[in-house]
Every structure is written in C-alpha cells, then in structure tokens.
Amino acid sequence: MKPLSAFETLVDRARGQTLDLPPALARIYGPLRMPGLAGRPYVVGNVAATLDGVVALGRTGTSGGGDITGFEPHDRLLMGLLRASADAVVVGAGTFRAVPRHVWTAEHVDPSRARSYQEFRRRLGKPPSPLNVVVTASGNVDLRLPLFSSGEVPVLIVTNRAGARRLPRETWPSTVRVVSTRPAGRITAAAVLRSIGSATSAGLILVEGGPQLLGDFFAEKRLDELFLTLAPQIAGRRDPLARPGLVAGRTFAPERPVWGTLAGIRRADNLLFLRYTFGSPARPRASVVAPH
Numbered sequence: 001m002k003p004l005s006a007f008e009t010l011v012d013r014a015r016g017q018t019l020d021l022p023p024a025l026a027r028i029y030g031p032l033r034m035p036g037l038a039g040r041p042y043v044v045g046n047v048a049a050t051l052d053g054v055v056a057l058g059r060t061g062t063s064g065g066g067d068i069t070g071f072e073p074h075d076r077l078l079m080g081l082l083r084a085s086a087d088a089v090v091v092g093a094g095t096f097r098a099v100p101r102h103v104w105t106a107e108h109v110d111p112s113r114a115r116s117y118q119e120f121r122r123r124l125g126k127p128p129s130p131l132n133v134v135v136t137a138s139g140n141v142d143l144r145l146p147l148f149s150s151g152e153v154p155v156l157i158v159t160n161r162a163g164a165r166r167l168p169r170e171t172w173p174s175t176v177r178v179v180s181t182r183p184a185g186r187i188t189a190a191a192v193l194r195s196i197g198s199a200t201s202a203g204l205i206l207v208e209g210g211p212q213l214l215g216d217f218f219a220e221k222r223l224d225e226l227f228l229t230l231a232p233q234i235a236g237r238r239d240p241l242a243r244p245g246l247v248a249g250r251t252f253a254p255e256r257p258v259w260g261t262l263a264g265i266r267r268a269d270n271l272l273f274l275r276y277t278f279g280s281p282a283r284p285r286a287s288v289v290a291p292h
C-alpha cells in the first residue's frame with residue numbers, strides 16, 4: 001500500500017487536549033485537539049460537500065458521502081479519526097438507508113489502518129467500538145442488516161413509541177437497545193443526546209448527518225463544531241431535495257443566522273478540511289456583510 005501523504009496544516013486554532021494518536025495516524029494528520037467539557041459531551045459533526053454545496057447525489061448506488069469526495073483516502077482517514085475518538089456516532093435513518101450495509105466504525109471506513117484505530121481507542125481508554133446511534137421517527141429500519149445483526153457494535157435506536165412498535169422486541173439482537181422518547185413525531189436533538197447519555201458515558205459525540213438530523217442539531221444549538229470536507233467537484237442540482245446541502249428541512253438566515261468561527265484548515269491534494277466551532281456568536285464585521 002502506498003503511504004498516504006501528510007495533511008498540510010494551513011490554520012490550526014482548535015482548542016482542547018491533544019489526543020494521544022498512534023504514530024501511524026499522527027504522521028499523517030498531525031496533532032488532533034478536541035475540547036472536553038465538564039458536565040456534558042462535546043458534539044461534533046462531520047460532512048463532506050462538493051464545491052457547489054451538495055452532500056448527497058441522491059441516486060441509488062451513489063447516495064453515500066464517499067461519492068462526494070471520490071472515496072478520497074485523506075477524508076477516509078479523517079472520518080476514521082473522528083469515529084475512533086467518539087463515544088457515540090449518530091446518523092439519521094435516511095443516511096442509514098442510503099448505505100444499509102455500513103457500520104459506523106473507523107475500521108469500516110478505513111480498513112487499512114484498523115490496527116492503528118484500535119490502538120488509538122485503547123490509548124483513550126474507550127471500548128473497541130463507539131455506540132452506533134440511528135435516529136428514526138418511523139421505525140423503518142431493517143434489523144436484519146449487518147449494523148444490528150452482526151453484533152459487531154453496540155447500537156441504540158432512538159425513536160418514538162409508534163416507531164418502536166415497528167421494531168418488535170423479540171427481533172432485537174442483544175447488542176441493540178431501542179429508546180422511545182415521545183408518543184410520535186420527530187425527536188429533538190436534546191432528546192437524542194439524553195438517550196445517548198442514558199446508554200453510555202459520552203465525552204465526545206459525532207453526528208455524521210444526514211442533512212435533516214444536522215438541521216435539528218443546528219436549530220437547537222446542540223452542535224459545538226463541524227468538520228467540513230470540501231471536495232473539488234461541481235455536482236449540480238435540478239432538485240434541491242434530491243441533492244441537499246448539509247442542512248435540509250430548516251432555514252436559519254436571515255432571521256436566525258447560524259455563524260461559525262474558523263478553527264482549522266488542512267489541505268490534502270485538492271481537498272480542504274475545515275473546522276468551524278459554533279459555541280459563541282461570531283458574526284462577520286459589518287464591512288464583510290455590507291449589501292451588494
């Protein structure tokens with residue numbers, strides 16, 4: 001296997017503790033800092049978008065995030081690092097249904113570095129796999145799929161009582177827990193985080209999307225930071241619903257704009273790897289937002 005070139009760090013204002021990466025990962029990524037909060041988990045998102053803002057191509061067989069970056073290996077490594085750092089990885093059921101044979105572990109997305117990720121988790125004192133969390137209002141998830149049936153990872157399905165009724169208890173594999181948070185309807189990001197807190201002690205929660213779930217997290221100001229990979233591709237779109245941006249189903253600006261603060265830029269080949277925090281307001285100066 002050809003060794004992967006190191007990321008070029010252009011800006012690094014990330015705060016927090018430097019995580020103890022094994023040398024094989026540190027050589028490529030450089031230092032990975034992650035804030036730890038007292039009293040609640042730190043919540044990060046990770047999404048890849050094309051230059052024109054598309055995160056899903058919306059066609060059977062090409063609807064996963066890999067098609068956005070062309071399965072670029074630095075992006076796989078970043079996904080691996082974040083999954084390996086996390087206590088829980090959260091996805092909406094739409095993302096799960098787009099890649100139904102996926103398991104949200106570092107090894108699954110970047111198998112060639114599986115041993116390094118396992119070593120990393122040992123150094124962090126974490127169990128071999130993060131809790132995989134699927135959020136669904138409908139309960140329309142097939143428990144025969146590998147995520148649930150393989151027993152490879154602990155899984156939490158966060159749903160409502162109507163959704164839970166679609167998941168008959170006798171078919172739940174022993175590694176799967178189902179939490180219902182309300183009688184029906186969408187589940188708040190706060191309730192998702194509470195459900196995770198009741199299942200595991202989480203210091204870092206990774207939300208991998210998709211756009212609807214991320215929209216809920218942004219709307220409730222529950223996302224501390226976003227890792228955004230910018231892939232050098234123009235996808236184009238006729239139907240914005242079929243080819244969403246990183247948030248769908250919500251509008252913020254201009255009434256309730258959500259501004260981020262740049263925390264990092266790395267580059268590898270033609271991709272940019274951006275980090276934005278959303279903890280404190282960071283409106284641009286008036287001159288930057290002057291009307292055209």
Ligand SMILES: NC(=O)c1ccc[n+]([C@@H]2O[C@H](COP(=O)([O-])OP(=O)(O)OC[C@H]3O[C@@H](n4cnc5c(N)ncnc54)[C@H](OP(=O)(O)O)[C@@H]3O)[C@@H](O)[C@H]2O)c1
Pocket residue numbers: 046047048049054055056057058063064065066068091092093094095096098099135136137138139140185186187188189208209210211212213214216244248
């Ligand atoms: N480029 C990237 O990095 C990236 C990252 C992630 C996803 N994606 C892509 O995005 C596409 C999926 O988009 P999507 O808009 O369907 O996103 P999604 O948020 O993953 O899925 C939406 C579905 O998830 C469930 N859900 C989400 N938020 C919920 C909430 N607050 N309460 C209850 N249920 C909730 C609902 O499932 P039910 O219908 O079961 O109720 C909803 O219909 C896929 O093609 C995926 O590959 C791309």
